[in-house]
Amino acid sequence: MDLSYGPEHEAFRQETVAFIEANKHLAPRPGGPSALAWQALLIDRGYAARTIPRAYGGYGADPDILKSRIIAEEFARAQVSPGLGGQGISMLVPTLLEMGTEAQKVQFIGPTLRGEMLWCQGYSEPNAGSDLASLATKGELVGEDWLINGQKIWTSTAHLAHWMFCLVRTEPEAAKHEGISFLLFSMETPGIEIRPLVDMTGAANFNEVFFTDVRVPQHQIVGRRGQGWQVANSILRHERGSLADPNTMLSRVNALTDMMKSETLDGRPVMDNPIYRDRLMQIQGRVLAMRCNDLRLLSAAVNRQNPGVAAMVVKLQGTELRHELEALAIDVLGELGLLYGDTPRLRGHGSWQRDYMYFLGLIIGGGTSQIQKNIIAERGLGMPREAKLATA
Amino acid sequence: MDLSYGPEHEAFRQETVAFIEANKHLAPRPGGPSALAWQALLIDRGYAARTIPRAYGGYGADPDILKSRIIAEEFARAQVSPGLGGQGISMLVPTLLEMGTEAQKVQFIGPTLRGEMLWCQGYSEPNAGSDLASLATKGELVGEDWLINGQKIWTSTAHLAHWMFCLVRTEPEAAKHEGISFLLFSMETPGIEIRPLVDMTGAANFNEVFFTDVRVPQHQIVGRRGQGWQVANSILRHERGSLADPNTMLSRVNALTDMMKSETLDGRPVMDNPIYRDRLMQIQGRVLAMRCNDLRLLSAAVNRQNPGVAAMVVKLQGTELRHELEALAIDVLGELGLLYGDTPRLRGHGSWQRDYMYFLGLIIGGGTSQIQKNIIAERGLGMPREAKLATA
């Protein structure tokens, strides 16, 4: 058991801290330096796009999980922007590196990393949620172009994005998982309509996107025709764990602790209430378990071990835990916990209610808890897949 | 809304109370009057076997649910034995009344009511639990007799019973539910072996029963050949609700309350601990909900209304609630709650631990919680039955 990062990495941590200290005045803020300039600096110094080859606009370092973790930790600690994120950088770039043509890598990775090209993801459809592979948006090869018709949903940032990476059914005759292709196209292509999708938090965090005879040049495909499911699947897994970061949960626990010390009920701090206190301790203990689990996953990644089921449970446990954490805060605040939106007496900027609802959305989204349990049982515990149904 | 029982029934209650007061010295007790004499008196006066026709040895009153309830309430309140129970009286007698031949009624009902003939139930098998209809104990017609071979399990009182009512597969060629017959036979028939089945409470509340070439006269069948499933099913439902009587739960809550007042931890009554107190209040509230539901069921029965889903949820909710109630008592007692068996410092005669385990058994037994949920979803909410599986 060795929780230290070792001398080389501690030196790297010092460097990182020094860099942040020296440059944080350049970090983006409203009315201040732009996010794009900051991103360029971070890439240049190896704090963003760290392991992407230089040829494609990255920094070109060898992968080093601990260094990546150190960067994340220190930028978070200093509360300085760690550069751009988004689905282009987190999902499309790794996909292109693995499956893209040389021309695609050159064309797309650099501008994406630099923040000049924002992407949105076109996967889910109204009738293809948990059962994503049943997606029906149609891509027909007409002359040199794919002609796309259909609808996507849950497309975050569709209204901001320049391009979309999209799953489209191009081989209607093929088996369900084998008729899908992975296409890239500009959101300015004629025939695309975006409608904001208001959710229970009151915000439009997502969109619906409608396609009517959208024309996409034939070569804007990643992988082969009908190979889109494999292309998409190789990165879907990355998305899931990130929804329930235990370090974020820990800061929520700390914020909740502070709130319980400062709020009063009938003249006494709410923390003096043993029942709320016990619930806080329950949550704190569970968050601690998930943080320990996270250390185990980090260690496995560093040492190239397969973490097995320990990784599969993160999304299920984390989103549930976060939802319950926010629920406790609301109970502790009582009627004050109901306040939401632009209103006097609002606590925590309304974040308790917002996250309570948003994490219910995350319990459902990115693979519902029911689907997660199927996966854990089948892949984690080796239980048999759902028995095949008789064709009615 | 009228919670009174009305003047006729209140008069009946007075009568009942007076009877109990005048006769309780005759109630059975170790070294005192026998249970059989008491049973005879109760039948004679209409406090047992109340609605069974006189011709078959009952009291012959018209059914009156409130009077039955009043009898149960007042005998419970006075802590006087309400007469004999058991599967013969509660399950076999109603079955015979509905489906038995005249000869069977005459032969079996009277002795059963009088306690001269004790019965056990032969339904479950090691490979036929939730899926009871897959039972495999074989009954073959050889000459004038059924020749029975196979095994039953979960047979309570098998070692005490004189007779068994038993489900046996007599038509191996028929569909699963249509090949079963309902047979009656003496436990003294050669070829029957009884083995006690020790459970987690440490007691042998149940038995395994093995049959080797057990011969049963052909006429000892209730209903027709292959009709046994319907015969058994008509009464199975009665068994389920009775496992979770809310009035018993209420007396457990009261016992728990008393215990929390008298036990101390670090010199203070455990009731002073707000967390345990809150858990007690949660349980008390849930028990109250089940008691109100029970009133609703009683009212529906009196007024011949179909209580619908309100009846279906009793077993699921009640067994779970009882298990949690006992779990709270153990937590409240801390290490003292671990004590079990013949030991100093034992609390509540060990009933907290015993019932904690026993009610876990009941969560599983009599239709597991999983099966209960299927039934509630399908029959209570009209959700479709499990989709048929492909034959692999």
Next chain:
Amino acid sequence: MEFGLSQEQVMLQASVERFLAGQGGLARTRKFVSDNETRATDVLEGLAGLGVTGLIIPEDFGGVGLSFLDAAIVAEALGRYVTPAPYVGTAVLAPLALMRAGNESQKTHWLPRLAAGEVVAGVAISESTGARGDAGLTLKEGKLSGTSLFVIDYEADVYLVADRDGGLHLVPADAPGLTRTSLRTIDGTRPTGELTLDSVTGEALPGSCPAVLRELIDVGRVMFAADTLGAAQDMLEQAVAYSKERKQFERAIATFQAVKHMCAEMVAALEPCRAMVWYAAHALDALSAEASVTACHAKAHLSEVGTLVARRATEVHGGMGFTDLVGLHYWFKRIGFNRQILGGPQTVREDAARLQGFAV
């Protein structure tokens, strides 16, 4: 022996539900919220026409003189339709306070107007179930000062307020020294807000006493419990219906055991709550020795079960449950509001413990 609703009660509830459905149901609620309406006059008038505003007010004062059980089944209907109309304050608690503690002239003046729906009364008693920060009203030399938060039926013409000693007072909305501040909550169907009083002259209800305030709290708790019952029942029904329609993996999701069990767990928890709400309301009417403890349990237990149902019903809807498209969140949020108002579950359970002498 008849535990349940009478024919008249079944008809009353049905007629209220029919009206609420006819008046637009969710569509009306959406409009109320998106247009920032403060009072749904059309709904209120319709309810007044059905006698709802005067439900518990004696006939002598222009009401229909029904019971708390009748009031509870109306609350259930309003919850089921997430109706954006004042009710618990104006139709139940304010009339009750006047009936119990008002003098004849107060009754004669206010009750008929309340019964007719001409006047809406807000109720400011939340500090009596737990005061946040320095909230609370003090009576000094006949003048009321201080703050009261989370007024029930806040968009009102007159307020019933409780001072720190349990005294009840009527304060008109335009009383000098009264400042009103709207508070936005998750539940857009229930306008609430705070009152700040600076030496306000109220009209004391002469019969005020701790027992009357206790009864107001008990009755209010049962009404919010009933509202949750209706809202949760509707969410459950929506979830079951959706699961039968929605297909994934070439089958209705209602055929998946996980979905079936989620629905079974909801109904198993919720169905006994119906009898519990009936019983708690009946106890207010007729079983005074049990009424307070039963009201606490109904409020706390319905809050817990409501929270469970609200969450699970949303989950059964998958992503759709999270969107505004099906509008399920109106029910979700209403149940959330009912949970906290007049005391969250833990607060209310501690009250139940105190009432039984288990806590100080």
Next chain:
Amino acid sequence: MEFGLSQEQVMLQASVERFLAGQGGLARTRKFVSDNETRATDVLEGLAGLGVTGLIIPEDFGGVGLSFLDAAIVAEALGRYVTPAPYVGTAVLAPLALMRAGNESQKTHWLPRLAAGEVVAGVAISESTGARGDAGLTLKEGKLSGTSLFVIDYEADVYLVADRDGGLHLVPADAPGLTRTSLRTIDGTRPTGELTLDSVTGEALPGSCPAVLRELIDVGRVMFAADTLGAAQDMLEQAVAYSKERKQFERAIATFQAVKHMCAEMVAALEPCRAMVWYAAHALDALSAEASVTACHAKAHLSEVGTLVARRATEVHGGMGFTDLVGLHYWFKRIGFNRQILGGPQTVREDAARLQGFAV
């Protein structure tokens, strides 16, 4: 960066498990319980041979000088095999007390004997985590009097006892004035009992202080948490294996979504506990500032998860889980014992709150 077990630790755990399996596993446990054995000498000797009895004792005193993390993974193995051998008291807490608070002659006398497994030490400190009734030991003029309940590793040759002021003492099993009373619990694998002392002359550990007692409690809690981890992991594995074998409705019950989800919920709750136990044990070794709070959380959280797994794994087994035939209840009851000993979850969480200054 290496969060997890070293090669040596993996081998240590494997060798202990190999021994426990070879020595009979459940069959040995059944025999211990049904024969009312008081000390499983064969098991104890085997463990001594593997160095387990001297695991944390320094090599100078005949032990192997390993860490609390090593001790925790041995506890996990013992839980997995529901082993009826003394461990937490005799191999961990008693040696620890001697190492921290004993003088040289005490160490020289006791540690080598404990390490060799020649002597079994019981530990009577349960009153320090919550005294039931009038239990507790008082030191007056050098004499110990009173009662201590729920002695860990009760069937012992010598006892480490804590008095009401936190002073630690050694009391031989045959000390004049000492009366021992066996207490039967649900967990037949863990003999426990009470000591009644009537002016007993004990041997004080001169270095006793609140910090040492605190460390004993922390270490004990982590060990019982580790035991639960092992027991719960084994129950989960038994449940998964059974579900693949058991057929109902013409299919393995493992194909039912309800059964799959029960198993998924178990592993989802339990798997992070493994890292938590590692971390808590490592904190005892190396992160003293966090050690006490982390120990509380590990104990409380493992108790809750263990209870869940014990119940669900039993349910997956259906009726068989309730019988003695498969013997699943030995694990169920061991987890139940671990939950209460040295403080139930609520007690331990309140301790965690106090340690952080949230409660008095």
